[in-house]
Amino acid sequence: MAKTEAPKPILGTSPLRKEGVAKVLGATRYIDDIALDGMLFGATVRASIARGRILDIQFEQKDDLGNPIDWSKFTIVTANDIPGENTIVHLTKDHPCLAAEFINHPEEPILLLAHREKAMLPAAVAAVKITYEEWPGVFTIEDSEAGIERAKAGDETGVIWRGHGHGGGNNTFKTYCMLKDQTEIPESVWAEAAYIVEGEYRTGAQEQLYIENNGVIAECVVADEAVQEVTVQGSMQCPFYLVHALELVFNLPADRCRVIQVETGGAFGGKEDFPSVIGSHAALLAMKSGRPVKMTYDRAEDMVATTKRHPSRTRHRTAVAKDGRLLAGEIEFVIDGGAYATLSPVVLSRGVIHSPGPYDWPYLRVDGRAVATNVAPHGAFRGFGAPQSIFAVERHMDKIAGVVGITPEEMRRRNFLKSGEKTATGQHLSDPVDLQGLLTRALREADYHRKREEFARTNVGAVVKRGIGFASFFHGSGFTGSGERRLNSLVEIELNAEGMPNILVSSTEFGQGTNTILCQVAAQTLKIPYDDVLIAQPDTYRVPNSGPTVASRTAMIVGKLVERAAEQLCVTLVGSGFLAEGYTGEEFKDGAKRYLAANGALKASVRYQAPADIFWDDEQYRGDAYPAYAWAVYVAEVAVDTRTYQATVTDFHALQEVGKVLHPKLAAGQIEGGVAQGIGYALYEKCVWQNGRMANNQMTNYIMPTSADLPPIHAHFEEVPSIHGPGGAKGIGELPMDGPAPAILNAIEQATGIAFGEIPLLPEDIFARMTGTDGAEKLNPDVMEPAIAAAVGEVGD
Amino acid sequence: MRSNPAHYEMVAPATLDDVLALLAHAPGVHTPMAGGTELMVALGAGRLATRRLVSINHLRELRFISTDDGLVTIGSGTTFSDVRRSAVIAAEFGLLAEAASWTGSVANQNRGTLGGNIVNASPAADSPPALLAYDAEVRLVSVRGMRTLPYREFHLGYKKTALEPDELVHSIVLPRVYAGWVGYIRKVGTRNAQAISKVALAGLARMEGGRVRDVRIAAASLREIPVRCLATEAAVIGREITAETIQAARVAMMREARPIDDIRSSAKYRAAVAGNLVEEFLRRLL
């Protein structure tokens, strides 16, 4: 056989996205583009109060316009119809599938309706009149804490979650204490510190705002008055999460609950836990009606009723040496979980572990708490707790620098973690870490020093004030702690009849490029053309459970398994003599076909093996929190217009070390998209809450950046291969969400001289501080004319 | 969709006269729909009260920009894109062209009309400040004939206009007298594009001998209707632009602004920014 040149490496190049042609043709079928014969449409009747008890449900005979409603044509599902448990299981079972008696958040689902005509549903939903006994709600972290305090004195009216059977306690889903080296901070450290710097930082809820709303189609096989099998297809990240939810709701074994992910129009975490809710609902309607049922939310329902990023409050108290070295830190990190636990414990965990930032703390204590409020449950969103706690620590580092009188840069340089050192969980950083080098390069790319000096000069008396700031941070790839061990992911590659390998994973594509990079990994490992590798649609009847598509784990963890499976496939084919070393792509297919002719089928199957040197202790909350970390320095440049108080990001440099970059274009796209979301998080996207309900649940009032609002976003990479990922890759998906907000607020501090500690930071907030109209001290008098201050007081009389 | 389209009727009579006859036949029964960028949003959200619609989008009689020596007349069915494409508007009524350019997105500008913008009468709408600054007139048409009204008398109260139920806005008339005037317009929205204004200000002035000979200042989102800021104008008319004049104008603006707190912004912010914009406008006259 003629020896041919080995194919060029495909990892590190940018082949076309696997499903890209269909997407640009508009031929891709998302869930709302699919119709099944005889299909009904489903809708949800939701609570109009935040907290209380259902007293009565009436079905009006006429709609609001006076048209009669023929209820016999509707399928109606209540909690009583649930054949299994009335719960949407995540980590606990506190979250009901449908409210039976008690209401714990606005828009909580109570009843489900289905009808042949979608247009009939809105009037019918409105014609279900529910009366309640309404109880006072708990809407903020502070309300929730006050409820806990009052309970200690015997008044339980402010307790909305009791932790019964789920761990946690009054209004508290979960607490964590992360104590470096299991050693409390000695009093002497505080006593002898040159400075003790305190700060409080807050972040708001953020809507994922995928452009495709949540949606599913469910089918149900019912025989002998019992559900035999449930099938749900839809827009989602984690098909096996939904399988698990259906098992309980329908009291069925996993192999009778089939879930298929169809092309998903954006997710960002918003389709991690929520599809378990809408999927179960549609399946109940399918059960009751005996028909396929499609449920898709419109934008207003999706925004008002589904998960958002957890709001947070972080308090720092830091002992600092005269030269700026960190001596000890106490961090209190609290997130608002909403009405049910859902994923809050794991969001909290990631937030806690990222809260120290990439710094060396001799002593550190972090107390984390997820509390309950009467707000729709907060859930997964890109970054998963880390953007919140990293915002706090990176603002705090600038604050400390100011107190000590050194530059923000020097502050970081004196405290960066280095290779060989230990993180706050005691993880030994054995991979090379070069934060000093990253910082140097990032500042150079952004022309930081020159600009910082220039802005300091030109801002005096300027109407538009400018600033430049940065944040340095890290993000752990993969599930936290022993998560990967527990997931125990399985990946398979089979040969199809044409001798082409087909990757079988439950990892889903929702824009990030899962299909493409996994096929690249297999192609490179098998030394065959990228176009010859296929990837199966995630259908739980067909693909193994390779874990959820979350936590920046797909490229690194699943990718590694694909690499190993591909190796195994290759060994089998070569070892059995059907394929000679040095084969071409065509020879691979021929050899594979001959193997199939002789043996029938070939499927390589590999399971996650926790690296022997990775260890995590859940009890002590210490050990190797993540197999690998991505490291980054982001630099933001801003302009603050003192006439409109609007801060705009004018330039953005994002430098990261993410191991091997598997696909440069996809990687840059991930970073740019994440930075855009981060800019939105910092300056635009505000959930306006009224009694626990999102009041601005429309795209016109929830402001995400348009193409005219973003600066040039420059993504830069350093590549330090990691042994844990395929070809040396680490995770990348969540990282870009972490850095923008603190970098931007650090830059705004240079521009305005004001240390803002809360996001989203809207022009109204900047106005309030600049003009002192919130009662805060007036820090920068030259931006405000006395006339405004005088006149502002007169408005509204 | 939160309403059932089957519950709505819409007709599209061939000519303007036919539409007017329909409106006259049962005044208030049919609601005209031009570009639909307001009404269709309301329909989609399930809050369109009216059940009967008459489409006027296709009426060529209402979609025109005509010029003669003294006037530019813009048909009510003229879209924002039409306004942006018009050479005469760009040259002589720059504030209107600019306002049109930031009214929603390109797709909205291709459908949304000037008539719909003023009849919808949102206090935050983008074209009214410019129209007020140019002292536009509106022509209203019905089977009873055509009447003309100064645009500043068109808005009567929150979402209330001088339009009678059997009338349509026919056109908007702009006097071609602004050569030599200095214009200013700025929208402060929730973001750079496709935004609803938190405050917007249009200013137009003519200087003579270092003094303000004539001035018009109009604003959006400061009151329940788009308004001319007469007190602010009074504070600067006949004066030189000095620190005192600017100060007086700012104070006057603060006094006459009556903005509100809503989910988009706060009253204090709106008033303060309006003051800042007034100052920015006046400095441009220096």
Place this chain on the structure above:
Amino acid sequence: MAGLAAVRFRVNGVERTVEAPPVKRLLDVLREDLQLTGTKEGCGEGECGSCAVLMNGELVNSCLVPVLQAEGAVVCTIEGVSVDGRLAPVQQCFLEEGGAQCGICTPGMILATHHLLEKYPQPTLLQIQEGLAGNLCRCTGYMRIFEAVRQASERGRD
């Protein structure tokens, strides 16, 4: 209940007649009556542009067009951009530059790009930003989209 209207218009070069309530959204008529599901609904209120189509050569959001107002119109949807399944240059550039991630905004974005390049064959960055500001994309941060538009305009030149 109000009656149906028979509306005739041309979609992607084909004469069509539909019977529908006159205020039924063009978006729903395309998707439900004509099975042209490439046009997407992201918001239903004119904000996101994922339902954008060309109507008489102008970019419009089909969620805000009552079908009666499409009477006699020439409509082009994403399905009409490619020729016999062959990608148009704009589509090719979106594909190559990573302008489509999840793909849900892509049909509207491509039609908006089409409209933009018709108006400005060599658009500046500002013109691109303004021209696409009505098309929200949550995945890309727009940078790859700008690049795709630039590439498409380059290709249009030669």
